[in-house]
Every structure is written in structure tokens, then in C-alpha cells.
Amino acid sequence: MADVTAGATPSPSETRPVRFRGGGFLPKPRRIIGFITFAVILLAWELGSRSGVIPALVLPAPSEAWAAFMDLVRSGNLQKHLSASLWRLFLGFTFGSILGLIVGTAIGLNSLARSALAPLVSAIFPIPKIALLPLFIIWFGIGEGSKVATILFGCFFPTVIATYGGIDSVDRALIRMGQSFGLSRVDIIRKIVLPAALPAILSGMRISASISIILLVAAEMIGAEYGIGAYVLLAGNLMSTDQLIAGVAMLSVFGLTVNYLITLAERRFLAWRN
Amino acid sequence: MDLRVEGLSHRYDDLEVLRDINLEINAGEIVCVIGPSGCGKSTLLRLLGGLEQPSEGQVLQVGEPPEGSLNPLTYVFQDFALLPWRSVEGNVSLVLEGHKIPAAEKEARIADVLERTRLSDFRNAVPKQLSGGMKQRVAIARALSVNPAVLLMDEPLSALDSQTRELLMDDLIDLWERERFTSCYITHNLAEAVRLGHKVVVLSRRPGLIREVVEIDMPLKERTLSNPVVAGIQQQLWDMMRKEAQAADVELAG
Known part of the structure; x- marks a missing residue:
């Protein structure tokens, strides 16, 4: 290059740095900003209510919702509502996920199960399970049975689909490796197929956990004495919006907690991915 | 054979x-x-x-x-076929677990093949941390651990x-x-x-x-x-x- 430009000194306008045009498209989460967003919204809301910009009837102030929550704590009903809800959630989610795992694995590995069950799952999955709640009440009674069954059904289908989708995408080379070393079928499933499908299964659980909270509230709104859903429904009927907000906030915390637990599980079991 | x-x-x-x-x-x-x-x-x-x-x-x-051969015909694959969630040791141990051999023998076999493939220092590493050549050495160690008749x-x-x-x-x-x-x-x-x-x-x-x-x-x-x-x-x-x-x-x- 020196030879080419020799003799003719380039003028300053011809030499310029290469313009940077890469970078970006890599959003990084900054935890503190998330908290600040919450704080700003709550603060604006509180100030709006106190100054009268937001009428108390339309939306109660956060402080009022907090007061309603503290009332609930003092009355001792919080524990009853919470334990009723958590227990239903636990039963429905656990058994729905376990059954979903079993059926999903069968569909993922067995031609007969796949041919028979995969269309059935596709047909039932899109039905909103809330629509089936009256049927569940007839089948399982107005008590705990129908509520747990709704959640169980709601969790079952996403888990089935996530599980067999995950199994379908397991690297067949790993399975051939297992066979070539003479591993038993059970060992291949337990030590190769399921661990490889685990990322898909866990993201399925994330979805089914959110679905189960939605269904929990819906089921509790139809006939339950205790439970967050019942509490929210009663508050709505009485137009006590402060209690309603308190109940809804508890549901949000539920969802966040479940999500956090699944994130912990991912960190624990999928550490090998990073 | x-x-x-x-x-x-x-x-x-x-x-x-x-x-x-x-x-x-x-x-x-x-x-x-x-x-x-x-x-x-x-x-x-x-x-x-x-x-x-x-x-x-x-x-x-x-x-x-040969005596002690757990899997006479044993493969080494082009793409290594290592389980990414198992350590070097775990990948070797995978193919020994199904056989009814005493824990001490299993341990001895693992230590022996890792020694022979110069991987003893990387026992607890996971495949993602290893270079391609090391991954294939793990796969070879795994193959040797079952004492094959034909590779x-x-x-x-x-x-x-x-x-x-x-x-x-x-x-x-x-x-x-x-x-x-x-x-x-x-x-x-x-x-x-x-x-x-x-x-x-x-x-x-x-x-x-x-x-x-x-x-x-x-x-x-x-x-x-x-x-x-x-x-x-x-x-x-x-x-x-x-x-x-x-x-x-x-x-x-x-």
C-alpha cells in the first residue's frame, strides 16, 4: 500500500476511522432497574391517590391495599386462604406434572402410544379447562376434588407436549452410543433420554405452573370457602377494591415464587449448559 | 477375537x-x-x-x-457422543454402571483408562470445558474401559x-x-x-x-x-x- 500512495500524500478528508457498526442486540438484565420500575409505579400511584387525581373508588391506594392485607393477617384468615390455595396448587401441579411426564415419555418413545395418544392430546389441549369445571364438579364433587382435577388437567397437557417434544429432539447419536455399549433400555431412558429432554421439560413446567395459578383462582371462584380465589371473589362482590388488589398482588407473588423455584431448578440441573 | x-x-x-x-x-x-x-x-x-x-x-x-471384556464390540464415534451433563469420570462410568462389577473394580477401571489417555487431571471437567481432541480422548477412554475385543x-x-x-x-x-x-x-x-x-x-x-x-x-x-x-x-x-x-x-x- 505504501507504494501506491507514495508521492501523493492523502488529504485529511480521505483518511478517516472505520465507522463502528457492530454491537447491540444483546440486552443484559439489570436487576436494579426492575426494582426501580416497580418503585416508581407504586410511588406515582400512591401520590395520585393521595392528591385525589385517582379517585379511591376507581383504584385504591397501594397503602390501602397493604392495610387490607394487614387486616387479613390480623384476622388470622390469611393462613387459611394461603394453605388452602397452596395445597390445591401443590396436589394439582405435582400429579399433573408426574402424569404428564409419564404419558409424554410414552408418546416420545413408543409408536403405539404416539399414534393413539398424540392426536388425543392435541385435541384436548386447546380446550380451556375452566369450561370443563362444571363437569369436574359433577365427577369429583364440589369439594377439593374438582379444584385439584382442574389444575391437574391444566398442568398435564403442557407437560405431555413439552416432554415428548424434548424427547424428539434428543440427539439420536447419544442413544446409539448407549445401545452400542449395551446399556439396558431403562438405563438409556433414565440416563440419556430424560436428562437430555430436561431443558424442554423444565420450560414446559414454567408454562404449566402459570396455567395452574390461573386455574386455581378460577376453580376457587366457583365454590370455595377458603382460598385466594375465594377471597378475591368475595372482595369483588363487596366492591372492596383494596382487598381485591391485595389478593391479586398475592397471586402475582405466587407466580413470581414459582418462577423463581423453576429458575433455581434450572440452575441446579442444567448447569452443564453454561 | x-x-x-x-x-x-x-x-x-x-x-x-x-x-x-x-x-x-x-x-x-x-x-x-x-x-x-x-x-x-x-x-x-x-x-x-x-x-x-x-x-x-x-x-x-x-x-x-478377552477376559473381563464387558462389551466386545465397542465404538468410537466421529462426534464423540459424550453426555454433556456428565463429567469426564461420569461419562466413563456410564458404560460400566449397567454391569454387575464391584465398586472398587469400577473405580480401578476408570482410574486406569484416564491414566492411559492422560486425562487423570480432568476427571471432574465437563465436556464443554474440553477441546475437541480431549473430548475424543474421553471417548477413547470410555471405549477402553469396557476392555473391548474390537474397537x-x-x-x-x-x-x-x-x-x-x-x-x-x-x-x-x-x-x-x-x-x-x-x-x-x-x-x-x-x-x-x-x-x-x-x-x-x-x-x-x-x-x-x-x-x-x-x-x-x-x-x-x-x-x-x-x-x-x-x-x-x-x-x-x-x-x-x-x-x-x-x-x-x-x-x-x-
Whole structure:
């Protein structure tokens, strides 16, 4: 290059740095900003209510919702509502996920199960399970049975689909490796197929956990004495919006907690991915 | 233990991949199989170890596998096939777990093969932390841990860069000098074939049939890069394969 430009000194306008045009498209989460967003919204809301910009009837102030929550704590009903809800959630989610795992694995590995069950799952999955709640009440009674069954059904289908989708995408080379070393079928499933499908299964659980909270509230709104859903429904009927907000906030915390637990599980079991 | 292939033919539906293969893999020798891409080399290897069933003919085990062999016909795969969620040790242990061997023996086998493949310091590393060459050494350690009678190697060096390939080839030669293992080694790389093979089997393009079996009667140790005899044989093999490779290259897939 020196030879080419020799003799003719380039003028300053011809030499310029290469313009940077890469970078970006890599959003990084900054935890503190998330908290600040919450704080700003709550603060604006509180100030709006106190100054009268937001009428108390339309939306109660956060402080009022907090007061309603503290009332609930003092009355001792919080524990009853919470334990009723958590227990239903636990039963429905656990058994729905376990059954979903079993059926999903069968569909993922067995031609007969796949041919028979995969269309059935596709047909039932899109039905909103809330629509089936009256049927569940007839089948399982107005008590705990129908509520747990709704959640169980709601969790079952996403888990089935996530599980067999995950199994379908397991690297067949790993399975051939297992066979070539003479591993038993059970060992291949337990030590190769399921661990490889685990990322898909866990993201399925994330979805089914959110679905189960939605269904929990819906089921509790139809006939339950205790439970967050019942509490929210009663508050709505009485137009006590402060209690309603308190109940809804508890549901949000539920969802966040479940999500956090699944994130912990991912960190624990999928550490090998990073 | 020897492996004998008799009248082996294989087809997928209407596509004939292998035709009338007869081959003898004797104890203590490395048989390299070369051929243009798509000639059925890998299919042949899968047939040898029983991962696929031949359309015609058979593969016979002659004699007994050595004492303590848990899996007489053992593969080393091109893509390593390591479980990414298991450590080096865990990957080796995977293939021992199904057998009813005492914990102490299992531990001894793991320690022994990691020592032999110089991986003892990386026992607890996971595959993601390892280079390609180390991954393949883990796969080789795993294969050795079951004390195989015949190692079936499917292009074990093809996924590696050329320097790593040289290093690992030296490792394989050292290993053979020490242990005289028996192996069928599939490759498309002629240099690997002439460096490692006691016998080089040249397959034609599809349907693969044996064109030629070249015996190389020279100790593996002496087959260096600069050895003119080795270069000569490699040239001879390339002359044999050139037309086939060209023809295979312009063939449509499927």
C-alpha cells in the first residue's frame, strides 16, 4: 500500500476511522432497574391517590391495599386462604406434572402410544379447562376434588407436549452410543433420554405452573370457602377494591415464587449448559 | 477375537449401499476402510457392531473375547457422543454402571483408562470445558474401559483440526504399540489410513464393494510423515480412489 500512495500524500478528508457498526442486540438484565420500575409505579400511584387525581373508588391506594392485607393477617384468615390455595396448587401441579411426564415419555418413545395418544392430546389441549369445571364438579364433587382435577388437567397437557417434544429432539447419536455399549433400555431412558429432554421439560413446567395459578383462582371462584380465589371473589362482590388488589398482588407473588423455584431448578440441573 | 464378514450386502429400500463385502479383521491388527463419501463406510461399521441388520450376509465373531471384556464390540464415534451433563469420570462410568462389577473394580477401571489417555487431571471437567481432541480422548477412554475385543472407530479424527489430529494419531499409535488392540478404522483421510492401517480396504462408490485390500507391512512407529514408502502407498491409494471420488462428488444425494 505504501507504494501506491507514495508521492501523493492523502488529504485529511480521505483518511478517516472505520465507522463502528457492530454491537447491540444483546440486552443484559439489570436487576436494579426492575426494582426501580416497580418503585416508581407504586410511588406515582400512591401520590395520585393521595392528591385525589385517582379517585379511591376507581383504584385504591397501594397503602390501602397493604392495610387490607394487614387486616387479613390480623384476622388470622390469611393462613387459611394461603394453605388452602397452596395445597390445591401443590396436589394439582405435582400429579399433573408426574402424569404428564409419564404419558409424554410414552408418546416420545413408543409408536403405539404416539399414534393413539398424540392426536388425543392435541385435541384436548386447546380446550380451556375452566369450561370443563362444571363437569369436574359433577365427577369429583364440589369439594377439593374438582379444584385439584382442574389444575391437574391444566398442568398435564403442557407437560405431555413439552416432554415428548424434548424427547424428539434428543440427539439420536447419544442413544446409539448407549445401545452400542449395551446399556439396558431403562438405563438409556433414565440416563440419556430424560436428562437430555430436561431443558424442554423444565420450560414446559414454567408454562404449566402459570396455567395452574390461573386455574386455581378460577376453580376457587366457583365454590370455595377458603382460598385466594375465594377471597378475591368475595372482595369483588363487596366492591372492596383494596382487598381485591391485595389478593391479586398475592397471586402475582405466587407466580413470581414459582418462577423463581423453576429458575433455581434450572440452575441446579442444567448447569452443564453454561 | 477375530471378526469375519461374509457376503455382506445392505440396502435401504431401493438404495443399494453395500454389495458382497468379505473381510477378515484379525486380532491385533488395525483394518482401515477408505472410500469416497457416501460409499457406505459408516454403514459397514454399524453392521459390524450390530447397530444395524444387514440385508444379506453376516458378521461373525471368531473366538472368545478377552477376559473381563464387558462389551466386545465397542465404538468410537466421529462426534464423540459424550453426555454433556456428565463429567469426564461420569461419562466413563456410564458404560460400566449397567454391569454387575464391584465398586472398587469400577473405580480401578476408570482410574486406569484416564491414566492411559492422560486425562487423570480432568476427571471432574465437563465436556464443554474440553477441546475437541480431549473430548475424543474421553471417548477413547470410555471405549477402553469396557476392555473391548474390537474397537470400531468411525472417522474418530474427522471432527478435529489438523494439528489435534496429528497429536491424537500419535496417541493412537502409542496405544497400539502398548496394547496391540484390534480395530476397524473408518476414514476418508488417506494419510490416517496409511499411518494406522495394517490393512487398508478400498471401497468403491455406491454401491460400496471392495476394490482392493492393500497390506502395509511396516511397523506403525516407522510410518512418519516424511517416509517415502508411506507417501508412495498414499499416492497409490489416491490414484485408485480419484475417479471414484470425482464421480461420487457429482452424484445427486438420495
